[in-house]
């Protein structure tokens with residue numbers, strides 16, 4: 001039997017090999033990993049743990065919060081207040097940033113998360129997850145503010161996601177490839193199960209919420225029509241379609257067998273480009289996908305190059321197999 005490698009062992013090994021993961025960052029990632037185990041535990045209890053259904057509140061984007069959105073947010077806040085080397089956190093579920101109380105000197109990292117991704121799937125027992133992103137706090141920061149988080153995705157030092165599905169997995173990058181850990185539920189340990197994941201450059205599978213088709217802009221209409229035209233159309237091959245409605249699960253499929261995921265901006269709310277959030281969803285996923293050899297754009301530019309202006313900023317997303325992301329991006333330029 002091959003030797004089991006834990007998350008901690010893997011991070012220490014990466015640190016030795018590449019000297020890129022300072023021990024403070026390693027500890028931070030381990031704390032996030034521990035929080036994901038607790039969330040996985042809560043998710044797994046379902047109706048028995050009284051965690052299903054609505055929390056009866058709304059988040060800053062006006063979305064109804066599910067109980068698990070709130071519980072997962074609390075778990076991440078509590079774990080990281082104590083464990084990490086953090087100055088502040090920001091979450092999809094909180095209006096503004098959360099400073100680490102009573103911490104002097106200030107921690108050197110900033111953490112952002114979507115505590116529970118795919119909320120509409122919670123009550124129907126379909127895969128959901130957690131997405132996170134880590135930035136370095138700017139030099140000379142005295143009191144963390146939202147402004148300190150306004151760094152493009154290229155500045156991320158780590159990003160990852162957990163999927164709470166038939167298996168609980170944690171996918172992570174620190175800029176040295178993408179690695180996947182599976183939760184050993186009996187031992188409560190993250191065990192390395194895939195090293196250096198690579199996304200195939202070509203694909204025959206796409207993911208988009210087709211119920212919005214009538215609102216799409218012409219480049220997306222054209223691209224989806226071409227894929228649907230199949231082998232006799234301009235792309236000369238038949239495509240299959242999947243839509244899980246949990247970005248984590250759709251991205252995890254793409255990481256494993258290729259595909260293109262799209263959540264475009266559309267004609268309904270021109271001041272809200274798309275549904276997904278730059279800081280908690282698009283940037284960490286774009287970092288992971290690029291590290292796996294894929295591509296991620298908003299149709300016009302690389303997601304990681306976007307200069308954020310607001311904490312809860314939305315962005316159009318096209319990500320996955322490189323050649324297809326490049327194709328749909330080129331349609332936006334024509």
Ligand SMILES: O=P(O)(O)OC[C@H]1O[C@](O)(COP(=O)(O)O)[C@@H](O)[C@@H]1O
Pocket residue numbers: 092114116117118119120209245246247248275
């Ligand atoms: O409701 P739709 O259009 O299918 O949207 C699904 C998308 O919304 C999301 O659920 C948004 O994330 P949250 O659940 O964190 O709000 C994505 O995970 C998913 O890709």
Ligand SMILES: [Mg+2]
Pocket residue numbers: 114116117118247281
């Ligand atoms: Mg989400």
Ligand SMILES: [Mg+2]
Pocket residue numbers: 069092114115116117118119
């Ligand atoms: Mg969410």
